[in-house]
Amino acid sequence: MTIPAWEAATPRPEYPRPDFVRREWECLNGPWEFAVDPDEQGIDEHWERRPSLDRTITVPYPVESRLSGIGDAARHDVVWYARNLIVPESWRDRRLLLHFGAVDYRADVFVNGTRVMSHEGGQTPFSMDVTPYRDEGDLRVVVRAEDRARDLTQPRGKQYWKDASERIFYTRTTGIWQSVWWEPVAKAHLQGWTVAPRREDGSIAYRAVVTGAGEAAELQIRVADGDGVYTEARVSVTDGENEGRLAPPAGRPTHPWSPEDPHLYDVRLTLYQAGVAVDEVTSYLGFSDLTARDGALYLNGRPYFLKMVLDQGYWPDGILTAGSDGDLEADVRAMKTMGFNGVRKHQKVEDPRFLYHCDRLGLMAFGEMANAFAYTPTAAARLVREWMEVVERDRNHPALSAWVPLNESWGVPDLPGDPRQEAHLETLYHLTKSLDPDRLVISNDGWEHATSDVLSIHDYTGDGDVLRVRYHALGDVLQVRPADRPLYAPGHTYHGEPVLVSEMGGVAAGPDTGPGWGYTRVDASSELLDRYRALVEAVAASPVIAGFCWTQLTDVEQEQNGLLTYDRRPKVDVDAICALNAALRPGGVFGGHG
Numbered sequence: 001m002t003i004p005a006w007e008a009a010t011p012r013p014e015y016p017r018p019d020f021v022r023r024e025w026e027c028l029n030g031p032w033e034f035a036v037d038p039d040e041q042g043i044d045e046h047w048e049r050r051p052s053l054d055r056t057i058t059v060p061y062p063v064e065s066r067l068s069g070i071g072d073a074a075r076h077d078v079v080w081y082a083r084n085l086i087v088p089e090s091w092r093d094r095r096l097l098l099h100f101g102a103v104d105y106r107a108d109v110f111v112n113g114t115r116v117m118s119h120e121g122g123q124t125p126f127s128m129d130v131t132p133y134r135d136e137g138d139l140r141v142v143v144r145a146e147d148r149a150r151d152l153t154q155p156r157g158k159q160y161w162k163d164a165s166e167r168i169f170y171t172r173t174t175g176i177w178q179s180v181w182w183e184p185v186a187k188a189h190l191q192g193w194t195v196a197p198r199r200e201d202g203s204i205a206y207r208a209v210v211t212g213a214g215e216a217a218e219l220q221i222r223v224a225d226g227d228g229v230y231t232e233a234r235v236s237v238t239d240g241e242n243e244g245r246l247a248p249p250a251g252r253p254t255h256p257w258s259p260e261d262p263h264l265y266d267v268r269l270t271l272y273q274a275g276v277a278v279d280e281v282t283s284y285l286g287f288s289d290l291t292a293r294d295g296a297l298y299l300n301g302r303p304y305f306l307k308m309v310l311d312q313g314y315w316p317d318g319i320l321t322a323g324s325d326g327d328l329e330a331d332v333r334a335m336k337t338m339g340f341n342g343v344r345k346h347q348k349v350e351d352p353r354f355l356y357h358c359d360r361l362g363l364m365a366f367g368e369m370a371n372a373f374a375y376t377p378t379a380a381a382r383l384v385r386e387w388m389e390v391v392e393r394d395r396n397h398p399a400l401s402a403w404v405p406l407n408e409s410w411g412v413p414d415l416p417g418d419p420r421q422e423a424h425l426e427t428l429y430h431l432t433k434s435l436d437p438d439r440l441v442i443s444n445d446g447w448e449h450a451t452s453d454v455l456s457i458h459d460y461t462g463d464g465d466v467l468r469v470r471y472h473a474l475g476d477v478l479q480v481r482p483a484d485r486p487l488y489a490p491g492h493t494y495h496g497e498p499v500l501v502s503e504m505g506g507v508a509a510g511p512d513t514g515p516g517w518g519y520t521r522v523d524a525s526s527e528l529l530d531r532y533r534a535l536v537e538a539v540a541a542s543p544v545i546a547g548f549c550w551t552q553l554t555d556v557e558q559e560q561n562g563l564l565t566y567d568r569r570p571k572v573d574v575d576a577i578c579a580l581n582a583a584l585r586p587g588g589v590f591g592g593h594g
Contacts, residue, residue: 011067012060014325016101016179017125018356019396020193021282025183026088032059032176033082034070037144040078048110048142053082059180060101062173065319075163079175081143085182092137094184095212099127101178101351103145104320105154110142121386122147122155123349123370124393125178145175153379155386155411157347157370158312158556159320165557167517170312173320178351186278188213190271195396196438197265199256199287199300202248210237213273220270221246223285225255230265237271256300257286257398259341262362264398286359286398290440292453292498295474297546299364305540305586306364306547308342309335309563310503313350314556316566325353332357334564335553338574339581344502344549347371347407349390358399366402367394368445371410379411380424384431391435402440403432408458408483409448415489422489426450445502447485450492456502458482460551462520464534471501471542498546501539506551506561507531509571516560519551528563529572533580541587 010030015021033053035042047053061068063079087096100107104122108115111133119126130139148154149172150161160169192209208219215238222232223246231246248254255263267283291298298304311331315322322328328351335343342364345354349370358365369387372379387405394400405428406412412421429443429451443450446458459482461467471477477499480487488494508518509528522531532550539548554562563577564570 028180037078091184124389152374189279204246257288259362290401308549310552339578368404408446458503460519464538467538518561
């Protein structure tokens, strides 16, 4: 296979999993063999055993994107990838773990002709031990990716099931769209790590998943604050899940994480067997908690007003995949520069590197699932399985402040008429709490809430005076019917939760938007700042509202209501937006509802 001139360097070479880092690894991004399987004959013809596929693609960019080197947005329900891997000499006596950041939607992985693993879920990672399948040390990895474009029970978010983008739906992606890598480990090694720091008492609850160690292993956990040790312990562990709690140091207060002061602690995990270190992983943590009580939000125990922006996470050249890690970082920096303290990543489970930059730079994030659009038992099972993997993947990030399993009743379109759908909605709230009891859960962002820690409302009214009246008092707020939908699903009512206008704005500016659209429009970009001021000041003046989320950070394809263009050029003076956000004074939200 000839490597084309346009792929001279490894794309996305950074370590893909920033909260679980091993020192020794190899990035497998770059040229892979590729083939489209329009007649779905690859299984019958055993393409996993073919010596080569007929095209070349650049991983991790989806086939529809320009950065993939193909840029074919036609419908392809089944595609194949292949790459030959040479095991480095220093790895040959160790176990080999192969990792995929995300493959949309179903992946079957073959190694040297043998099916090793199948994974369903286009937003979440999966890994496998490929050691038993190597042939004289080397491997041929083949991936069959299946992504049914017309299947509305498949969680897909904003990826459109029709051939051409329109309205709020965008170009779909197919196949590998996050990084691929492999790394050597000992037989006994760490498989996973989750952590729950407790800000109030400084303790740290943890769960370490160990494999291959039997019953004679120890794990040393060292948490450092700068050059000094915050706390450490060496504990006995066995195969499987090991839960425990690290005590805080006596007389030493915690340093909380916040957008204004994103303080992080370094973590080092060392696994010992028979007294010998056999695995080492580095991570980090932050002491942070966003809580709700008495109709208000509190960050680290203090009243906090959320000033968020909606981020779809699409790029012109990579679609769902950022061209570089720097592109992810630049988006976080842009939000910070404009004075936002949070981001609602919308209908997409973003690359973990994005949350890493939120952690490091200081930006609160709401984690949201990419939803399906139809309800069936299959759709419910698909969403639940993948959502559990999402929570497992992202719960270590201190910036992650709330979970959003559903948006605008997507996937539960008939809540009043189908009790199964209401039960599914309610189940997702409690399921999420069972996996991560420390974070807020918004059951159905926008309207038709079941049990929820926050009452979130979507309101694209373009008149600030209307918003001032609508959100003047709690009684008025509870009469709002966004998109003519009730705020609560059948059998559910308000119980004192904070109110968040979690989608607002959506303003397209100027005639240069062409066929693009927004929820409302101003005549020129110069008027966008005035409209922003009028709307956010109206919401902040309410004695009820605990925060807002502006739609949106960037234009995306035909939806052109961003503060930035699709290629990230500002439409307004970002310093002026920052000054407006800094000057917002919430109207008594922490002093009662009025």
